[in-house]
Amino acid sequence: MEEEEAGGGAAMAVVERLVKSVAEISAISDFGQAYKKELCNLSRRIKLLAPMFDELIDSKVPIPVDVLRSLASLQAALNSALDLLRFGSEGSKLFMVLERDKNMKRFQDVTVQLEQALGGISLEKLDISDEVREQVELVHAQLQRAKDRVHMPDVELYNDLASIYNKSTDLPSIDPSLLHKLADKLQLMSISDLKQESLALHELVAASDGRDPGENIEKMSMLLKKIKDFVLTNNLEMSTTTDDDAKHLAPVIPDDFRCPISLELMEDPVIVASGQTYERRCIKKWLEGGHDTCPKTQLKLPNMSLTTNYVLRSLISQWCEANGVECPKRPSLPISLTSACSSSEHNNVDSLLLKLSSPNPDEQRSAAGELRLLAKRNSDNRICIAEAGAIPLLAGLLLTVDTCTQEHAVTALLNLSIYEENKARIISSGAVPGIVHVLRNGSMEARENAAATIFSLSVVDENKVTIGATGAIPALVSLLSVGSPRGKKDAATALFNLCIYQGNKGKAVRAGLVPTLMVLLRDPAGGMVDEALAILAILSNHHEGKAAIGAAKAVPMLVDVIRSGSPRNRENAAAVLLHLCGGEQLQHHIEQAQECGVMGPLLELASNGTERGKRKANQLLERMSRFLDRQKQFEAQAEVFIAPGEQSGFLGSTTFSGH
Known part of the structure; x- marks a missing residue:
């Protein structure tokens, strides 16, 4: 028993270190431009592993020794990735660009190490959900592709730096415009940025352990001095300008x-x-x-x-x-479109956009309504309207007090989002907070179309995080409770999509989603049983979701679904019950399921269900069997300590009376 506990403690220590490493990696966000794409991709892939570690923390199932060794290898790979990401965030920007061959080799080595470590983990031996397993397999596949692809960093930046770097150690006079360009691209435009870069170069020298750091670091230091002198000189000229001189200077153009x-x-x-x-x-x-x-x-x-x-x-x-500056010449609306809009629709778009940006509410309303209809018609129109610049204008109308205009605007965005590339445009336009505002405060039709828009946008994994952070989830839960049948369907599909991301599950539970789902589950005539069970299945592998489902007294209803539900609903009900019977309330839930007669339906599901249903049923049967065996052993041991004359009284005391 002591060895088992020691092993469990060792396993938990490994998993906790993995959780800590991912948290440290997630905290790093500010990367230099040279390798920004590679660093962001590496960080994003690692963060997708967090749900697996979260589930392992919650799991009561022991981790096999061979899998534990693989997880330890993954920990070593994460340490290497953490060092690389920290250097990409805090290290020398000049070194990152100029020593690109070394840095690209380091990227590749870390990617290979992560891919091999993940590939060595037998996921089927871990107590993790199907959704999380699929997500880990996706990360592994991405790493497999990434290790065979070498992306060159910013070639133009490298060539510009190298042209100066390779001339000579004294760095003769350099074109100021080139220095400005380099300082801007390297993000060395402020005193604090320059100081940080100087410290980073000094750390490279210190890391050489007293050895000669070589000509390269010396030349980088000279190059940094040249950039620093340029930046400081320009700042000095600005700061010594007198007030009288300033009156005759052109106004400073805002950076934006x-x-x-x-x-x-x-x-x-x-x-x-x-x-x-x-x-x-x-x-x-x-x-x-x-x-x-x-x-x-x-x-x-x-x-x-x-x-x-x-x-x-x-x-x-x-x-x-x-500021008395001559206004830039305003070009005519650019409709140099590659899409196949009909000529009349093509010619209408520019005038509709002018009306959309008009201060006249009537013109805004009619233009938004026409764009809504055009975007509904076909894919060519969706491309045409988006390329013409309608999305930012429609996003701006989401906060209008005119409910009709608001409804047209959000529905037009919904129709535009059907075209895949428009999803990124809608997100980058900053439209999501406005969509959530409509979801909370709009007319019922506008709220339902806002929910459908969120569903459409959340198909893209990266958008799940963005949308979840805007307060969309409580508004969707509210619509799921009070909406029309169509509105409830739209809200449910949006919530399902968002809750695939582990970080949104707690938000959904805290917004009261589980009690709302239980109401839908008790009303088969409402037509929402399928959706309710699908969402419960993905919430049940989160510790807050599991607790909320248990508190909602869901076990009898889950057993009924396993007994007589549709094939898909039976497998989802079994998945939920499996998670409930693996938590802190394991004994209570197993005993309750047995009282409801779960064994027969489970055996039938294990024989005749879907593949996933069979797997869940067998896992649940095995878990219940282990529990019952332990109970029998406990009872057998207890009998040894009870005198024969006392046994009947002891057993009699277990009879429950009403409270």
Whole structure:
């Protein structure tokens, strides 16, 4: 017994270290531009492992010794990844760019180490849910692909730095515009950034353990000094300008109004697929040069569409008028569309967008209604409308007090979201808080369409986190309770999607989702039994969800479903009961299930159910059998200590009377 407890303690210590490593990795978010995509991908994949460790913490099933060794290997791989991510966040930015071969090799080594460690874990031996197992398998597959792909970092940044770095150690006079460009790309534009980079280079020297750090670090230090001198000189010139001189200077252009490429005031700002805004002519030149990445974020663009940023263009015009600056020449609405809209619809879009941005409420309402209908019609219209820049304007109307306009706007976004690439555009436009506002406060039809929009957007895994953080879940739970049949369906599908992400499950439970689901489960005529059981199944592998389901006295109803429900509902009910019978209330739930006559239905499900249903039924039967065996052993041991004349009295005392 002591050896078993020691083994359990050792297993728990390994899992707790894994949880701690993932938490430390999750806390790192600020990466330099050079390897931002690679670092973000690595961090994101590791964070997807967190639900597996969470379930292992909650599990009462011992971890086999061979799996424990594999988890220890994974811990070593996570330590390597943590070191790499910390260096990508806090290390020398110059070193990350200039020593790209070493750094790319390090990326590959860490990826291979993680992939091999994950591949060595026998997931079927762990007490984790099917959803989590599938998620871990997905991460493993992504790592397998990633280890065979080498992504070159920002080539232009490397070439610009190398052109200076390789000239000579004295670094002769350099074009100031190039220094400005490098400082901006390397994020070395402030005193604190420069100080951090200097410290990072000093740490590289210290890490050499007294050995000569070599010519490379020395040249990087000289290059940093050149950038630092340039930045400080420019700051000094700005700070020593007199008040009289300032009166004759042009007003300082806000950074948000400057194109990140040209650094000039934007005339025709456009949004690319990454959500960044550029001057149209500059980003077009970049894309026509064969680039397929966002210059600022270095992320690969899923498409080359350019969406006019009407809001920013209006702000720039207002700023120009207020500061006596000549307004940029306003271009005609760009409808250089590649889609196959009909000519009449194509020609209508630009005038509809003008009405949409009009201060006249009637024009806004009619334009939003027409766009809603156009977006409903076909995929070509959805592409056409989004490329013309309608999404930010529609998002702005979600907060209007005109309920009809609000309803048109959210429904237009719903229809636009059907086209896959528009989902990212809607998220990057910042529309989600407005959609949640409609979900809470709109008319019933608007609320239902807002729920459907959230469902559509949450199909993308990354969006589940964003949406969950906006307060959407309590609003969806409310609609699930009071909505029409269609509204309840939309709310349920949205909640199911969101709760696939482990971090949203606690929010859903705290919003009162479980009692609402139990009400739906007790009302077969309402047509929501399938949805209720599917959501309960994914909530039951979360400790808060398990506790809430147990508190709702769900066991008798689950047994009824296992006995007579549809094949899919039977497997979901068995999955929920399996999790309940593995928690702190194991004895109570098993005894309650037995009292409800669960054994017969379980045996039948284990023989004739779906594959998943059979698996869940067999796991549940095995768990109940182990429990009953332990109970019998306990009773047998207890009898040894009870005198024959006392046994009947002892057993008689177990008869319960009403409270």
